[in-house]
Every structure is written in structure tokens, then in C-alpha cells.
Amino acid sequence: MQDTTPQTSRGDDTTRRIMDTAAEVFSEVGYAGARVDAIAKKANVNKAMIYYHIGDKKTLYTRVLHEHFGQAANRMRELLKQAQTPEEKIKTYIHYINQVMDENPSKAAIMMREMAGGGRSLPDVVVEDIATIIGSVVQIIDEGISQNRFHPVNPMCVHLMVIGALMCHKASRPIRQKLPHIADAMDQMAAMDHGDFVNGIETLILRSLTKQNTA
Amino acid sequence: MQDTTPQTSRGDDTTRRIMDTAAEVFSEVGYAGARVDAIAKKANVNKAMIYYHIGDKKTLYTRVLHEHFGQAANRMRELLKQAQTPEEKIKTYIHYINQVMDENPSKAAIMMREMAGGGRSLPDVVVEDIATIIGSVVQIIDEGISQNRFHPVNPMCVHLMVIGALMCHKASRPIRQKLPHIADAMDQMAAMDHGDFVNGIETLILRSLTKQNTA
DNA sequence: GGTTAAACTAACTGTTTAGTTAAACTAAAT
DNA sequence: ATTTAGTTTAACTAAACAGTTAGTTTAACC
Structure with missing residues (x-):
């Protein structure tokens, strides 16, 4: 009706x-x-x-x-314009990816399935978007390295750690819910919301990238 | 015939x-x-x-x-017995996960699909295995923290960064092959084999975990 | 109230699918 | 050569499937 x-x-x-x-x-x-x-x-x-x-x-x-995935690169580029330092840009990038995935509970799982399938069904415009996002990550990492703020690093490692951790976290909620004893073993994780998880990822990524001599 | x-x-x-x-x-x-x-x-x-x-x-x-996934925890536990320090254990864990995924090109994609599906089809014995592996990661991280060698950290962040990065890397090879211009933009990545990628992951994970005062 | 385009429906088609069956084939044992 | 158990096969069934169609309903317009 x-x-x-x-x-x-x-x-x-x-x-x-x-x-x-x-x-x-x-x-x-x-x-x-x-x-x-x-x-x-x-x-x-x-x-x-x-x-x-x-x-x-x-x-x-x-x-x-x-x-779900079109225009993602454009929106990220707009946000990155407002960040100054490579550290800020990395933060912006991580939180933006997190936000995109939170827009709809299905996004992370669809991304994972597409990735598992080798992206065979991805429209070219979406593949281009992914390429642009990866290109942005490469630029940020290069900038950080050239300014001597970041260790030399493979941007693909950084990108897949971020993407992989966030996707797996969001898609695996049903598994965590299925295992109360896992939740017990990590009760602060079981209670953790998205914000805490992505902040944990941010901390680890920045710590792994950033050289100690930067203020 | x-x-x-x-x-x-x-x-x-x-x-x-x-x-x-x-x-x-x-x-x-x-x-x-x-x-x-x-x-x-x-x-x-x-x-x-x-x-x-x-x-x-x-x-x-x-x-x-x-x-593909049964017994994985037992094999990892055996390997961990031979590692002394939390750093060595983390290395063992990362390389073991990498080795398990390399045993068969289908493993990473099946894992991703299962995760995307919320693990609904996973047999209980496999779910228990996953729980045991995660338990091992929690133990290693706790040991590192208690010995003042690691920063306090959410083990789930570490685990999902490792698992996520490795799975995505292995499952996304067809996507990288589809995008020669991505390969061009990161030609050292395009040429990278498994060993280099997992070593990159190892470096980043250890750097993000390890306190500076450790030798 | 009548008209019309858009939205919607039950029933349908041809194909695909998981799973089964009766029979044939193969290799080992005698 | 014969027997037998294990392996393999072509053909089959009932159900599920993507997609279509002719007709009905609805709402906007006059």
C-alpha cells in the first residue's frame, strides 16, 4: 500500500x-x-x-x-585540498575512507567481493576512481618522504593496510557477534565503535610512517 | 582418458x-x-x-x-613456540599468515568472500581456529605491552591490518593487472613480489607497535 | 467524468540449476 | 574368463532462475 x-x-x-x-x-x-x-x-x-x-x-x-563507489575520488580530492601537512592528509584520507564505508552497511562487503573477484564486474569509471584514490595516496606518501617527515615506504602497503583493515572490520561484525568468547577475550574491542577502531588505525599508520625527528 | x-x-x-x-x-x-x-x-x-x-x-x-582453513591455528602455535621476543612473534605471525595465503591462490579470495558474507557458511571448527589465531595475536601484543616494548594498542587493529592488507594484496592482483597506468604510477609495486609486500607490511607493523627505547 | 501516461501485477516462457538414477565401464581379484 | 566393487556416465527430474508480456491500477491532467 x-x-x-x-x-x-x-x-x-x-x-x-x-x-x-x-x-x-x-x-x-x-x-x-x-x-x-x-x-x-x-x-x-x-x-x-x-x-x-x-x-x-x-x-x-x-x-x-x-x-556506491562512483565520485569517491573527487570527494576525497576536495577534502585533501584543506589539509596542509602529509600527516594531516593521511588522517583526512583514512577518515574519508572510513566515512565512505559507513555511508551504507553494504559498501564494505561489496568492495570485498569485488576485490575477491578480481574486479571483473567493476565499471571502468569506478576502476578509474580507485586508480585516482591510489594516486592520491602515492602523492601524499611521496610528499611526506620528500619533506623528510615519512620513512620511505611502499604506498600500496599503506593503502591496503588502511582499506583492508577498515573493510574487514566492517564486514566482519557478524563474525565477532557470533563469537562471544572472542568478544570476552577482547572486551574493549567488542564494545568498540567505529570511531575508536579508525582512530586506532590512524595512530598505527602515522606511527609507522612518521620519522621521529618531526615535531 | x-x-x-x-x-x-x-x-x-x-x-x-x-x-x-x-x-x-x-x-x-x-x-x-x-x-x-x-x-x-x-x-x-x-x-x-x-x-x-x-x-x-x-x-x-x-x-x-x-x-584450506582448518588446523591453521595449530600450525601457527607450533611456529610461535620457536620465537622468543614479542617482535619475533609478530614477525612469525605475519609471515605465517602470508605463507598460508600463498599455499593456494584461491585462499585469499575465499577468506574475503566468507568475511564479506559475515562468516555464515564457516564451519564451527574453522571459526574456532580463527578465534585461536586472534587469541594468539592478543597474547603477543599483551606480552609486548607488559614488557614495555610495545605501545598500548588494540590487537584487533593490528590483526585486521595484517590480514586485510595481505588478503587485499593477493586478491587484487587481477585489478592491478587491469590497470597498466596504476602499474606505471607505482612501477616498483607492479614489479613487487609477495616477499617484498609482506616485508613492507612487517616493517610498518613493527614500527607502529615498537617503542623507541627498545634496542 | 474522461483521458492518458506512468506505475504496477500475475502469469508466463525458456533456460539453468542441484541433485538422482540406472546402466556402463574399469581394474583388481579369483 | 569371470566376478565384483569401485568408478564413471548420459540422461533425467523437479525446482529455481532471469526476463517478458498483456493487462490492470493509479494518479495527474484536462
């Missing part, structure tokens, strides 16, 4: 529900494992509506990837 | 081919996305042989997880 509150066209509302639900399902079982019927049922729409509003399964998946 | 070289029963050879191929297919598309017909075709066996030798799809997947 349609909600009667005034809003954009009914179609827009339907499309939103389809997109959000599709992201959830794709994050749970991946593109190949996702069932259009399952997406329709979970979104509480008739399956034909998916084809009417968006298109076939592949088109739906591509739009989900665009929506 | 059967190979005529003397070996164990033909069934053992068939089971081996099925298990290896299943691991590949599960790593490529996940459990839900894998097709039994595709596994059979790739393993060059009739589909019914999978049911005869191993069982249904879920049984096959569970055996693949056991084979």
Missing part, C-alpha cells in the same frame, strides 16, 4: 527501495549469487518493476556499483 | 581434482554463485562424480573450507 506522504513520484520511491535492497543482497551473496526474485521480495516490489524502472540484473548491479 | 602413471586409487585422484577446482570456482564467484556443472566441467569430471565422491554442493564447500 502506497505511503500517502507527499514526495517525488512513486517511481522514484520504488527505485530507491530497489537500489537499497539490491545493495544489501549483492553484499550478502555477490552478483552471481543474487536472485532477482529475492531482491524484489525483499524490496516488497513485483519483480517486473525492477526491469521497468532499472533494467536487467547486470544493469542493476552496475548502477549499484556506480552509486 | 585416465592417466596411466601408478598412483593411489583413481577415486583419490578424482577427489583431488574436484577439491582443487571447487576451491577455484568458490573463490571466483562465491558459494551461492558457484555452479556444480561449472566445477565438474572445469575439473573434467562428470557432475555425478562430485556427488559420489564428496556429496552435495554444501558438503563440498564445507570440505573446501576445512581443507
